[in-house]
Amino acid sequence: MLRRKKKKSGGSASVEAELPAIDFKPKAEDKQAEQGVLIACRGLEQFPAAVILLAQAVDTRADQVLMDFSQQGAAVRFRVDGMWEAMPPMDRATGDGTLAIYKRLAGLNPQDRRNRQKGSFGIKYKGVDWISKVASQGIPTGERVLLRLETKKPVLNTLADLGMREKMQTQLKALLNSEDAMFLFSGAPGHALPTTWRIGLESADRFVRDFHSIQDVSADEPELINITQHTYDSSAGETPMTVLKSLLLKQPDALVFPELKDPEVVGLMCGEVSEEHRYMITKVQAASAVEGLFKLLGTHKKQAKELLKICCGVLNQRLVRRLCPDCRVPFQPSPQLLQKLGIPAGRVKQLYQPFIPPPPEQRVDENGKPIEIEICAKCNGRGYYGRAALFELLVIDDEIRKAVLSKPDPAHVTAVAKQRGFLTFQEEGVLAVATGMTSLQELQRVLSNKK
Numbered sequence: 001m002l003r004r005k006k007k008k009s010g011g012s013a014s015v016e017a018e019l020p021a022i023d024f025k026p027k028a029e030d031k032q033a034e035q036g037v038l039i040a041c042r043g044l045e046q047f048p049a050a051v052i053l054l055a056q057a058v059d060t061r062a063d064q065v066l067m068d069f070s071q072q073g074a075a076v077r078f079r080v081d082g083m084w085e086a087m088p089p090m091d092r093a094t095g096d097g098t099l100a101i102y103k104r105l106a107g108l109n110p111q112d113r114r115n116r117q118k119g120s121f122g123i124k125y126k127g128v129d130w131i132s133k134v135a136s137q138g139i140p141t142g143e144r145v146l147l148r149l150e151t152k153k154p155v156l157n158t159l160a161d162l163g164m165r166e167k168m169q170t171q172l173k174a175l176l177n178s179e180d181a182m183f184l185f186s187g188a189p190g191h192a193l194p195t196t197w198r199i200g201l202e203s204a205d206r207f208v209r210d211f212h213s214i215q216d217v218s219a220d221e222p223e224l225i226n227i228t229q230h231t232y233d234s235s236a237g238e239t240p241m242t243v244l245k246s247l248l249l250k251q252p253d254a255l256v257f258p259e260l261k262d263p264e265v266v267g268l269m270c271g272e273v274s275e276e277h278r279y280m281i282t283k284v285q286a287a288s289a290v291e292g293l294f295k296l297l298g299t300h301k302k303q304a305k306e307l308l309k310i311c312c313g314v315l316n317q318r319l320v321r322r323l324c325p326d327c328r329v330p331f332q333p334s335p336q337l338l339q340k341l342g343i344p345a346g347r348v349k350q351l352y353q354p355f356i357p358p359p360p361e362q363r364v365d366e367n368g369k370p371i372e373i374e375i376c377a378k379c380n381g382r383g384y385y386g387r388a389a390l391f392e393l394l395v396i397d398d399e400i401r402k403a404v405l406s407k408p409d410p411a412h413v414t415a416v417a418k419q420r421g422f423l424t425f426q427e428e429g430v431l432a433v434a435t436g437m438t439s440l441q442e443l444q445r446v447l448s449n450k451k
């Protein structure tokens, strides 16, 4: 049996004993095969490097690890709170061995460095179960590998966890529990639409009403309590119609369409919602709530009027980094700045900015003598810790419908909506800045980047 050696200063303690305690759960047919994979991986010289990289990733809260292989070695990057950070590169042998271990754990072929491969394996680290999804693909200069780390149990479970204001939560729930209507979730890629979708659906009242979801069998949709999933197989030529007609005979209250593409389904559902008092929920990719509405209407031009009639609201979200609560720096905003932000004078005494320590070579005084700068232990000098979503909730009433029909232009509809109390990301963002949740720099970064 392996015995954990005591840490000695300067001694040649065994590397094995110093390794972070990660339990691997390889992708394998049975327990015996799992054991075989584990023994083979542990036997590789690069096993410690593979363990340390994963532990570092989890410890720094990275949700993605990118390894770029070239002749020289492997460049390694971590994605923390949506931002890529370069890590020390690995030499070729260490990188190759580490990748071979991840591939074996994920049930992939370590020898194949060219074809696209996808798999996953489980890890348990510090009492938490993680799924590590591996995707590899040969590229002209070598091979590119993306490791995605997800907790097995979702960490975010409520609208408040996502950062939604209380008043908006109430508004959203009312819309999700209305009748004879359709609600639309939307979001740009990389801005947590899948998470908002899951939590949003869970916020609808599925106990009183009967919820059914209709989705492609290959769609990666979460299983939710009290929503019955019905699948069709588009690769076999099936459409939602395959299951929808028989489902409608059972008089369901609410229907969830993760994807709404089929015109026949849209036509049928518009009638079902307005005449049979059903409720419908779907989602599209879009960078704002107004854009989401136009995208839906633009995709279904023939049924646009009917869709607009039943659509009661659109939600959209954008992720911003939260300022680190331990090291954020307060400052007094000038009256001009407050005016520019539209914050009434006297409302906010201070705003906050991140503390980003200067790079090591600049940590010197005027005489060139090194000075100690304390690096925040919580955020490790990033200035930010975790992310939250800003939300746009567009409530669609008859005035908005009129605006869309009279002048189908997003800027016009946004202007009419704003008169009716709609807050755009800009205004929602200023609220988040005013409370010190995020910084002005971060808001500008996120709003200037449409993706």
Ligand SMILES: [Zn+2]
Residues within 6 Å of the ligand: 324, 325, 326, 327, 328, 376, 377, 378, 379, 380, 381, 382, 383, 384
């Ligand atoms: Zn900090």
